Amino acid sequence: MNFRSTLFVFVILLIFTSCATKDKLYMQSELEKSLVTGLVIDEKGLPLEGVTVSLNSFNKSFTDINGKFIYNYLVFGNHKLEFEKDGYTNNEVEFEFRMKNIRKKQPVFVKVKLFSFNYLLSETFEYYKEGNNIRVEEYLEKLANINPHDESYLYMKAIYYVGNKQYQQALVILEDLRVKDRDNLYYALSLIEVYQLLKYHEKEANLCYYTAQRFPDHSSLLERAAKIYRDQLNNMEKYEEITSELKHKINIK
Numbered sequence: 001m002n003f004r005s006t007l008f009v010f011v012i013l014l015i016f017t018s019c020a021t022k023d024k025l026y027m028q029s030e031l032e033k034s035l036v037t038g039l040v041i042d043e044k045g046l047p048l049e050g051v052t053v054s055l056n057s058f059n060k061s062f063t064d065i066n067g068k069f070i071y072n073y074l075v076f077g078n079h080k081l082e083f084e085k086d087g088y089t090n091n092e093v094e095f096e097f098r099m100k101n102i103r104k105k106q107p108v109f110v111k112v113k114l115f116s117f118n119y120l121l122s123e124t125f126e127y128y129k130e131g132n133n134i135r136v137e138e139y140l141e142k143l144a145n146i147n148p149h150d151e152s153y154l155y156m157k158a159i160y161y162v163g164n165k166q167y168q169q170a171l172v173i174l175e176d177l178r179v180k181d182r183d184n185l186y187y188a189l190s191l192i193e194v195y196q197l198l199k200y201h202e203k204e205a206n207l208c209y210y211t212a213q214r215f216p217d218h219s220s221l222l223e224r225a226a227k228i229y230r231d232q233l234n235n236m237e238k239y240e241e242i243t244s245e246l247k248h249k250i251n252i253k
Contacts, residue, residue, distance in 0.1 A: 035107050036055075036109075037068065037070045037071075037108070038070075039067050039112070043114075043116060043119045047065070048088070052085065053083055054084075055074075083112050088116055091112050117153075120139050121153065123139055128156075133164065143156070170190075174187060185215055188210075189211070191207060201228050202233060205233065208224045208228070226238075
């Protein structure tokens with residue numbers, strides 16, 4: 001390989017090599033020679049460290065403790081930056097790098113905001129209370145993109161289904177959640193409501209009885225279970241058993 005060919009290969013390697021540094025803070029000299037610089041913040045406007053930044057789905061860099069990243073080498077033309085961090089939404093930005101950026105010594109500056117899972121969950125609940133179904137569905141999709149298996153996301157989705165009378169969809173989620181966490185009071189109470197709406201009387205009565213045993217402060221569930229056994233299931237034996245238990249609790253008090 002002659003000198004000219006060697007030089008060409010070297011230049012190409014430089015162009016496609018990220019300027020990502022292992023240092024936590026970028027030095028001023030690096031910022032001065034950068035062609036692309038940027039800042040990644042969260043929903044509160046605070047810098048995000050450790051965000052993976054990909055240039056054209058290939059060149060990877062990471063934000064420092066100040067949420068900053070830089071690239072020192074870039075070809076002219078259109079480019080795309082992608083941003084990823086566990087527990088946050090992804091984002092991407094497209095930009096054009098031109099000769100004038102070099103002539104005027106104006107690096108491309110990109111500012112990006114990523115939203116945390118907890119923030120999106122809180123916002124989803126607020127939109128649900130407002131009855132804004134369009135926004136709820138939009139935010140549920142964002143949550144699913146971050147972590148579709150998160151229990152708080154799934155529970156919020158189930159609550160949304162209940163509010164929109166999609167009881168069967170809510171039932172599937174809530175029963176699965178209860179398998180994972182049998183003694184979660186919120187899962188149990190929500191599931192009891194769904195059983196009632198679907199007229200699954202035996203399941204409703206059984207879960208009322210079990211929940212009242214696990215959470216003594218919810219003794220009203222015993223009364224509810226007894227009434228279902230008597231009026232809906234015609235199970236007088238179970239009704240008398242629970243009634244006797246209720247009387248015993250009253251006598252103790």
